Amino acid sequence: MKKSRFIYSWLLFVCFLNVKYAEPAEAQVSAEDEFEDYLSSIEADFYNFEDSINRNFADYLEQAWQEFTVYEGTEPPVYAGGLFFTGTIETTLVHPHDSFFGSFLHFPYMVEEGLSLSGLSEKNIADGWRKLGTVDFTSFFRAYTGYSRQFSLNDWGNYQLLKYASMQLYPSFSPRERTLFLFYALSNAGYKAKIGRVEKDVLVLLLPFAEEVYKLPFIKAGEEKYYVMDISSKQLKKLYSIMADFPKAEKVLSLHISEALDFPENEIGRKFTGKYPFSLSLNRNLLDFYATFPLCDLSVYFRAEPSKTFTNSMDKIVKIHLKGKSRP
Template sequence: MLIKSFVKVDHIRRTSALFSYQVFSALCLYLISGLDCARADSEYETWKQQQSQEFSVFQTEHDRAFLNYLEKQWEEFQVFTGNVRDVVPKIKTPPVVRNDQATTQTAYGKQVNPSKSLVTRTYNTVNEGVGFFGHATSPMTFPVNYQEFIDLSTVNSQRLRKVWEQLSKIDHKSLISLIQQQIKQLELGDWGSVQLIKYQLKQQPFSESQRQAYTWFLLNRLGYDIRAGYTEQEVVLLMPTEQEVFGKDFTVIEGKNFYFDREPLRSTISTYDSTSTPDQQPFNFSLTNIMKSSPQVTELSIEYAQKPKSLRLILIFDAGLSSFLASYPQIDLHWYFETEPQFPTSDSLITQLRPIVANMPDRDAINVLLHLTQNMFDYKTDQDQFGEEKYLLMDESLYYGINDCEDRSIFLAWIFRKLLNVETIALDYPGHVALAVRTKVQPGDDSIHYQGNKYVVADPTYINADLGTAMPKFKHLEPKVIPVTY
């Protein structure tokens, strides 16, 4: 009995000791685990703080000052309707020279009575091109995706401020470098830079307001003085420019016109009157740099049934450039008489037209090119065709096949200068534009004096009118002269 009792007691003691050891071990593990968790929490908070500090490195002193400014400096500004360069309406239908008014000296030495020529245009796509107005471009990765981006389903000043705060804390250097690289490769001007960023953002599922806000930030980072404005429904971009822009709504901030990238939905818009950094520049919308020639090429066949010999032209033009120019801001007319067509349009026109006028006397050659331009396009005013004033460069006239007096003058002036090397000026009448060339004046010619020389009128909108024949409506008016400097 004593032995059994001893064994039982010993078993109880060993069991108790084992339990105590297990409890002690568990307690130790719990305490160690708790210390590890506390250490992990502390390390996580430290990491978060480091990340926040790293993000803040990308946020400049100017960003922080700008954020403070955006906290309370938004104001309402009035929206003004875009200015019109020429308020006088254009002719609805171009006049045609009647048989009893004049005869036409043809390139072939015979005189024929003028009648409206039959012109047939046939378009054939040579290369459709891809991507950005015919140019293939590498896609861009945006550091903030559409899911992380500030919600702009309703727009107000605080949300736009949060957009700047969010984006300025994140490294955008690689993206800015890629944008600059593509701008250089495509030879884009300032308007092209705006469109490139918008195009790349459209490849991602951002909302329209998010795209506008991101464009605002990125263009600021590129050094442009661009402002964001808003109504409750939309974000609008405001751009100061080196040139006066026609036909675009604008507001006035500190005496400068800021043009909207789109027509605002209200008569007032909320924005601010300071730049994000002191060295930002206005936009340059001159036509010096537009866009590199695109692979998006179209062939235009023209059958010109002019007696005594029909002409057939096969012209190649840049359809990608024409599509790009559809949204280009309209600037003063003189810029269009300085802007030459690019390859392949320029080469195509010279190659096709040079054999037609080779070895002709100047007056004959001028008349052939004048009559061709009068008849190869259909006529519509800009208001009827586009709903607004819009000047067309040469590629655009070929692209649409429809134009008005300014566009025909732009088209023919370059041909006169490059093909015939004849001095040319543009005549800017109220509601009309024509040309005049420095050549020998014949009796009865309509002409004007400019800088000590006589220039003979050549009107590409007066159908079948010869050199020296001004449109009767403008015959006795004094035009403003625009030098042609191709």
């Protein structure tokens, strides 16, 4: 992704020079003959730069991690009638081995040999990162980007997509190996993320959110909160992690849905009683996706772009109740 922008910018620069400083035809022919070699050298420089970032970050991971206090998750606000949420929080993917919210996806096969965490020492984690850094993920991220666009995924959807991919590509991974893969994939996809070691045998993923998130335990890295993902409800008091993020990771994951998610239709009906009873059609795949959300502020839901199924169903209901009514 970034590679393409890098190469395209060089192409534009070279074209600009060729137009502004046109040379005799003989010189142009010579330049064209060398053009492919020139592009190859640019691409080689790019990969060397990418490799150096991963190597340097692996060296950083090998340094001693620091202890962080784990804070209890923030309680949600109280509204008239009590809390707007009661129950348990669910952040795992619904039926991850079957489909991705109604679609069976296929990612390029990735060799899983080599990534084996025999322990969770700083050196174990750094070596694991180095092993992932030797894998060519170009085709993987191309497929990831394509699916993200196909379903109009938001940041949380991208995270769920990478979780699904890890289960499909690496079914034999242990939970901690999958956590390291997610850390690597999210970081190289541009999202801020950390990993933390709980006691001696548990590796957890830590994510910051652009919106307020409730009931999830978190650590503080500077002014930023990093929430502990996919862990049991046991009370955490401390964990060990790193302070810095991967250099290319600049995006903070957002739960906001600015574009209607485009999952396959799996229509289910819901009946509502009251003064104006009505039946509503909903997409079960979309409901399953919302079920993975961490508990967050109501504005995330209120501002979300509705699906076509919901919009069409509501249009019919409103028209029925407005039929025969006079204009104000």
